[in-house]
Amino acid sequence: MSEPVHVPTVAEFAQRGETPEVLFWVGCAGSFDERAQKVTKAMVKILNHVGISYAILGKEESCSGDPAKRAGNEFLYQMQAMNNIAILNGYGIKKIITTCPHCFNTLKNEYPQMGGNYDVVHHSSYLQELIDSGKLTVEGGSFKGRKITYHDSCYLGRANNIYEAPRRVLEALDGELVELKRCRANGLCCGAGGAQVFKESESGDKEINVERAEEALSTGAGVIASNCPFCMTMLRDGVKHFNKEDDVEVLDLAELVSKANDL
Amino acid sequence: MQWISQVVFALILIAAIYFFSRNVGKIRRNILLGRDEDRSDNKPQRWRNMLRVAFGQSKMAARPIPFILHFIVYAGFILINIEVLEIILDGLFGTHRILSFMGPIYDVAIGFFEILGLGVLIACVLFLTRRFISRIPRFHKPEMAGWPTRDATIILISEIVLMTALLIMNGADQALQMLGNPHYIDAGANPVSGLYAGWMHGTFSEGQLIFIERACWWFHIIGILLFLNFLPYSKHFHIILAFPNTYYADLTPKGRFANIESVTNEVKMMLGLPDVDTNAPPPESFGAKDVQDLTWKNLMDAYSCTECGRCTSVCPANLTGKVLSPRKIMMDTRDRLEEVGKEMDSGVQPTEEKNLHSYISKEELWACTSCNACAEACPININPLNIIVQMRQYLVMEKSEAPNELNMMFNNIENNGAPWQFPASDRDAWANQV
Numbered sequence: 001m002s003e004p005v006h007v008p009t010v011a012e013f014a015q016r017g018e019t020p021e022v023l024f025w026v027g028c029a030g031s032f033d034e035r036a037q038k039v040t041k042a043m044v045k046i047l048n049h050v051g052i053s054y055a056i057l058g059k060e061e062s063c064s065g066d067p068a069k070r071a072g073n074e075f076l077y078q079m080q081a082m083n084n085i086a087i088l089n090g091y092g093i094k095k096i097i098t099t100c101p102h103c104f105n106t107l108k109n110e111y112p113q114m115g116g117n118y119d120v121v122h123h124s125s126y127l128q129e130l131i132d133s134g135k136l137t138v139e140g141g142s143f144k145g146r147k148i149t150y151h152d153s154c155y156l157g158r159a160n161n162i163y164e165a166p167r168r169v170l171e172a173l174d175g176e177l178v179e180l181k182r183c184r185a186n187g188l189c190c191g192a193g194g195a196q197v198f199k200e201s202e203s204g205d206k207e208i209n210v211e212r213a214e215e216a217l218s219t220g221a222g223v224i225a226s227n228c229p230f231c232m233t234m235l236r237d238g239v240k241h242f243n244k245e246d247d248v249e250v251l252d253l254a255e256l257v258s259k260a261n262d263l
Numbered sequence: 264m265q266w267i268s269q270v271v272f273a274l275i276l277i278a279a280i281y282f283f284s285r286n287v288g289k290i291r292r293n294i295l296l297g298r299d300e301d302r303s304d305n306k307p308q309r310w311r312n313m314l315r316v317a318f319g320q321s322k323m324a325a326r327p328i329p330f331i332l333h334f335i336v337y338a339g340f341i342l343i344n345i346e347v348l349e350i351i352l353d354g355l356f357g358t359h360r361i362l363s364f365m366g367p368i369y370d371v372a373i374g375f376f377e378i379l380g381l382g383v384l385i386a387c388v389l390f391l392t393r394r395f396i397s398r399i400p401r402f403h404k405p406e407m408a409g410w411p412t413r414d415a416t417i418i419l420i421s422e423i424v425l426m427t428a429l430l431i432m433n434g435a436d437q438a439l440q441m442l443g444n445p446h447y448i449d450a451g452a453n454p455v456s457g458l459y460a461g462w463m464h465g466t467f468s469e470g471q472l473i474f475i476e477r478a479c480w481w482f483h484i485i486g487i488l489l490f491l492n493f494l495p496y497s498k499h500f501h502i503i504l505a506f507p508n509t510y511y512a513d514l515t516p517k518g519r520f521a522n523i524e525s526v527t528n529e530v531k532m533m534l535g536l537p538d539v540d541t542n543a544p545p546p547e548s549f550g551a552k553d554v555q556d557l558t559w560k561n562l563m564d565a566y567s568c569t570e571c572g573r574c575t576s577v578c579p580a581n582l583t584g585k586v587l588s589p590r591k592i593m594m595d596t597r598d599r600l601e602e603v604g605k606e607m608d609s610g611v612q613p614t615e616e617k618n619l620h621s622y623i624s625k626e627e628l629w630a631c632t633s634c635n636a637c638a639e640a641c642p643i644n645i646n647p648l649n650i651i652v653q654m655r656q657y658l659v660m661e662k663s664e665a666p667n668e669l670n671m672m673f674n675n676i677e678n679n680g681a682p683w684q685f686p687a688s689d690r691d692a693w694a695n696q697v
Contacts, residue, residue, distance in 0.1 A: 078526055
């Protein structure tokens with residue numbers, strides 16, 4: 001393993017009178033959820049590896065407001081948005097990278113309505129850029145030849161029409177990408193969005209994540225690639241439902257890339 | 264005698280146009296009961312969308328079989344209406360095939376319409392087969408019971424009957440041409456009706472043929488005028504509204520939910536920010552309690568919906584047995600809006616207890632994952648999710664009726680800046696273990 005890494009904060013940059021080139025927006029799941037923290041760490045390793053000037057907000061970051069807005073609590077959403085925008089604008093942030101498609105969508109599409117205008121990039125697009133520009137190489141890593149399937153998250157896919165970038169990253173891994181039956185614009189939701197992940201689902205005859213995990217398992221892929229911490233939770237629970245957690249891994253794109261590079 | 268039929272025809276035509284216009288006017292009024300929303304920007308893009316999605320039916324192609332069948336009926340509808348124009352002119356002026364002076368162009372056109380007419384007829388029979396024999400599941404969801412299914416059946420059978428009348432009329436016309444009847448001038452190519460015109464020629468007398476031809480002519484045109492007047496009462500109104508509905512569809516990414524401006528001012532006041540508009544009137548209410556609180560575009564969506572159920576067939580909640588059906592959201596919005604419109608027409612005082620939430624339950628609203636599959640699947644860019652979110656806003660901000668777990672989530676965000684109960688001071692704890 002490599003040396004312990006110091007994760008710089010924007011405040012540290014500000015003390016030196018500097019602004020980082022990019023802000024890594026970690027998000028609530030990436031900060032607190034034990035599984036999603038691994039994705040955060042993988043992303044930090046990649047950022048260090050490529051040597052870009054980046055920082056996090058640290059304790060100054062707060063929920064983007066996405067779940068509040070989707071659940072109909074516009075007051076709470078706007079309070080969160082206003083506070084976050086005040087901090088981001090205060091630091092003069094221009095470019096934001098985030099590993100959560102919900103944060104990505106809210107910051108990119110909804111903050112401008114409240115006076116927050118940034119170049120917001122989801123990490124799947126960022127990773128693709130790094131690979132395309134040669135700053136990051138992933139070929140011939142541990143995923144060479146392995147069957148990987150990809151789950152389109154709703155907030156990256158339909159919500160923002162990003163279908164190619166994550167696939168390009170996966171193709172670069174030299175694995176065998178097998179598409180799910182319902183993919184791209186027809187992708188089936190994992191069941192978490194719209195604040196569903198914070199409550200029990202309404203009564204029905206199946207859980208959505210079980211339906212989706214069943215579909216993913218039917219591809220025979222050993223890895224289910226995701227790009228969203230909530231999809232990650234839902235798919236892992238779905239895989240566990242079928243007692244397949246020892247055979248099938250659910251991994252984020254950042255984890256796949258960092259593992260392929262032995263970071 | 265001829266003038267009597269011309270006068271009768273003119274009266275029927277005027278009545279048909281009058282009633283149709285009146286009903287369309289009511290629908291327009293009902294749509295405009297909705298909240299204002301500016302959709303006048305980026306006209307070139309809007310035209311392109313309309314041409315591609317409505318005129319070009321691009322989103323139908325996702326399902327090839329219904330796409331082909333629907334395209335035949337759609338092309339038939341647009342093109343055979345050129346022949347209806349001739350029928351109207353003939354009816355008014357007492358002429359017969361007034362446009363036949365165009366010679367070969369006319370012949371080819373009539374021949375083409377016959378082939379299309381037969382295509383429409385076959386497509387409608389296949390549509391009925393899909394609906395009632397193959398029983399495609401999306402046509403048999405609970406919200407389709409009763410009128411919606413009858414509505415669909417009426418439309419398909421009407422089209423079959425209308426096309427049959429047109430083809431019999433042409434057959435009789437051609438048989439009369441063979442007899443050399445001077446009124447039935449030599450006009451039109453008849454690739455379909457030509458197959459049985461000879462048989463009709465040998466079977467019926469000249470008088471019978473004239474009767475058949477006239478009867479089918481009247482039946483066809485009166486049928487079409489009745490069909491026109493059925494549209495405002497039917498899901499079939501989509502043949503008109505699909506065009507403006509795709510024109511006015513949202514151009515922003517599907518993930519972007521609109522900001523509620525009135526909330527912004529309130530929040531700024533709460534946070535003690537300087538640029539507060541202190542003269543702004545306090546907002547009357549938040550979110551959608553009833554149809555008038557939705558935008559006019561939401562209401563146009565409701566009138567545009569033809570209940571095909573593509574939205575419901577891809578909805579993750581519906582697929583896993585929850586009560587939510589995006590199609591039902593649109594149908595309920597239209598039904599409630601029609602009810603409000605009727606109350607206005609009859610001068611009845613609206614009942615306080617009844618609103619859009621009387622039609623759409625909380626269980627439906629809270630089952631939505633906001634995944635946008637419904638909006639993506641809609642062939643004419645209807646957005647059920649937008650209505651769901653506005654109704655949630657009413658439940659949360661006006662009634663405080665969010666599910667308990669969501670209230671806990673709200674509290675956590677407010678207190679800890681995260682939807683879970685973790686202290687904000689631990690937000691970057693992970694950074695020490697990289």
